[in-house]
Amino acid sequence: MPVSADAPRPIVDARGLWKRYGALTVLHGVDLSVAERELVFIIGPSGSGKSTLLRCLNRLEEPDDGSIHVDGIELLSPKTDINAARRRIGMVFQSFNLYPHMTARQNVMLALRKVLGKSRDEADSIAAAALHRVGLGERMDHHPAQLSGGQQQRVAIARAIALEPRVMLFDEPTSALDPELVGGVLNVMRELRESGMTMVVVSHEMAFARAAADRVVFMADGQKLEEGPPAQIFGDPQHERTRAFIRQIDRH
Amino acid sequence: MDDFLTAFLNVEIVREAWPILWQGFLYTLALSAITVPLGMVGGVILALLSTAGPRGIRWAAAAWTDLFRAIPPLVLLVFLYAGLPFAGLDVGAWGAVAIGFFLNTGAYYGEVLRAGIGSVPRGQVEAARSTGLSQAQALAHVVLPQAVRNVLPDLVSNTLEVVKLTSIASVVALPELLFQARQAQNATYNATPIVAAAIAYFLLLWPLVRLISRLENKAMAGR
Numbered sequence: 001m002p003v004s005a006d007a008p009r010p011i012v013d014a015r016g017l018w019k020r021y022g023a024l025t026v027l028h029g030v031d032l033s034v035a036e037r038e039l040v041f042i043i044g045p046s047g048s049g050k051s052t053l054l055r056c057l058n059r060l061e062e063p064d065d066g067s068i069h070v071d072g073i074e075l076l077s078p079k080t081d082i083n084a085a086r087r088r089i090g091m092v093f094q095s096f097n098l099y100p101h102m103t104a105r106q107n108v109m110l111a112l113r114k115v116l117g118k119s120r121d122e123a124d125s126i127a128a129a130a131l132h133r134v135g136l137g138e139r140m141d142h143h144p145a146q147l148s149g150g151q152q153q154r155v156a157i158a159r160a161i162a163l164e165p166r167v168m169l170f171d172e173p174t175s176a177l178d179p180e181l182v183g184g185v186l187n188v189m190r191e192l193r194e195s196g197m198t199m200v201v202v203s204h205e206m207a208f209a210r211a212a213a214d215r216v217v218f219m220a221d222g223q224k225l226e227e228g229p230p231a232q233i234f235g236d237p238q239h240e241r242t243r244a245f246i247r248q249i250d251r252h
Numbered sequence: 253m254d255d256f257l258t259a260f261l262n263v264e265i266v267r268e269a270w271p272i273l274w275q276g277f278l279y280t281l282a283l284s285a286i287t288v289p290l291g292m293v294g295g296v297i298l299a300l301l302s303t304a305g306p307r308g309i310r311w312a313a314a315a316w317t318d319l320f321r322a323i324p325p326l327v328l329l330v331f332l333y334a335g336l337p338f339a340g341l342d343v344g345a346w347g348a349v350a351i352g353f354f355l356n357t358g359a360y361y362g363e364v365l366r367a368g369i370g371s372v373p374r375g376q377v378e379a380a381r382s383t384g385l386s387q388a389q390a391l392a393h394v395v396l397p398q399a400v401r402n403v404l405p406d407l408v409s410n411t412l413e414v415v416k417l418t419s420i421a422s423v424v425a426l427p428e429l430l431f432q433a434r435q436a437q438n439a440t441y442n443a444t445p446i447v448a449a450a451i452a453y454f455l456l457l458w459p460l461v462r463l464i465s466r467l468e469n470k471a472m473a474g475r
């Protein structure tokens with residue numbers, strides 16, 4: 001398909017994604033396109049398919065149909081080396097998923113060593129820089145069990161950004177955190193966004209979405225019902241389901 | 253009382269039988285040094301096949317494990333040693349022990365490790381794969397170290413059983429501790445060598461028993 005010269009090629013371009021679990025259809029032909037340096041927020045009630053959509057974007061979930069291009073690579077093609085492609089796609093999980101038998105530094109170093117083939121010294125200095133960047137320069141040799149939830153999530157972000165991904169996927173990154181620890185993680189995400197990282201975020205942090213997102217996507221029942229700038233989605237939602245969802249969120 | 257000491261704890265008899273008992277003890281150590289690693293290798297292979305293999309392979313690994321847990325190791329050993337030669341296959345005493353323990357203890361280690369792998373949350377693999385690690389790398393660096401740690405008391409416990417089980421090598425005439433004790437008993441008409449063998453097993457394995465208790469207590473405290 002020819003790409004027009006003035007439209008920048010999107011970093012993420014997913015089209016017509018279908019995902020079924022037996023009789024249950026979780027994604028009904030969803031499209032999602034994310035431009036370079038864009039921060040896209042995906043919101044919607046639980047069970048709307050937003051996490052599944054996100055997990056399709058690095059093929060942790062295998063879509064039943066559709067196409068996904070990330071940085072020009074067709075993820076679903078059998079010819080694609082998925083491990084090589086995933087280096088370009090960072091992911092942060094709700095439950096952090098740090099390796100408990102390794103220190104923070106070792107958590108960040110593992111993929112640098114085994115996937116990028118960096119030397120120990122090189123991996124070590126990249127890991128140190130990434131951990132400093134998320135404000136954990138003093139905690140590099142702590143194990144996950146010795147860190148707070150917020151600190152663990154920041155290590156998880158460092159683990160992902162150390163590989164210099166083209167896009168970062170956040171799957172409810174603050175949902176498992178005590179309220180007082182949310183701010184530290186959001187600050188790191190804000191800093192990432194200011195540095196020009198392309199980000200797709202599934203989250204219920206509406207204040208953060210209002211302040212930082214370029215675009216908000218509202219999903220329900222496995223479909224993208226509405227999308228637009230945060231001012232429009234939060235201030236003047238067009239779809240009845242979006243209005244109901246925003247009202248409910250605002251009540252909290 | 254004197255009769256008891258003369259029959260079971262006869263110092264004179266121990267002195268006389270010492271060389272062959274010592275030799276038996278060394279054989280038991282050597283057998284353990286061969287059978288434990290063999291069983292562990294078998295166990296790792298089975299655990300990986302039964303958790304990460306394709307569906308058919310997983311099924312086959314489970315069936316294999318069931319089979320060799322159900323066959324008594326003594327029967328298996330006798331079959332390998334005395335049965336296979338009828339098919340023209342003479343693997344010898346050491347060969348029979350190596351194969352038998354690989355099959356039997358491999359199945360047990362495999363079950364323990366499979367439980368260990370099952371105890372590692374799915375998110376661990378997802379995190380590893382999301383950074384570009386292959387399935388094999390995720391298993392080697394992320395899943396297996398945690399799996400082993402989670403079932404360490406059971407692994408050590410199984411190892412204890414394997415060392416004790418090496419005494420069945422006496423039926424294929426390998427001169428390990430029990431075999432030598434029986435020889436000495438027959439030569440001296442006295443039960444003291446058997447008691448000496450039991451004491452030797454105890455001294456060898458008691459530290460392992462203590463270690464298991466400590467690991468179990470630690471695991472409880474960690475919960």
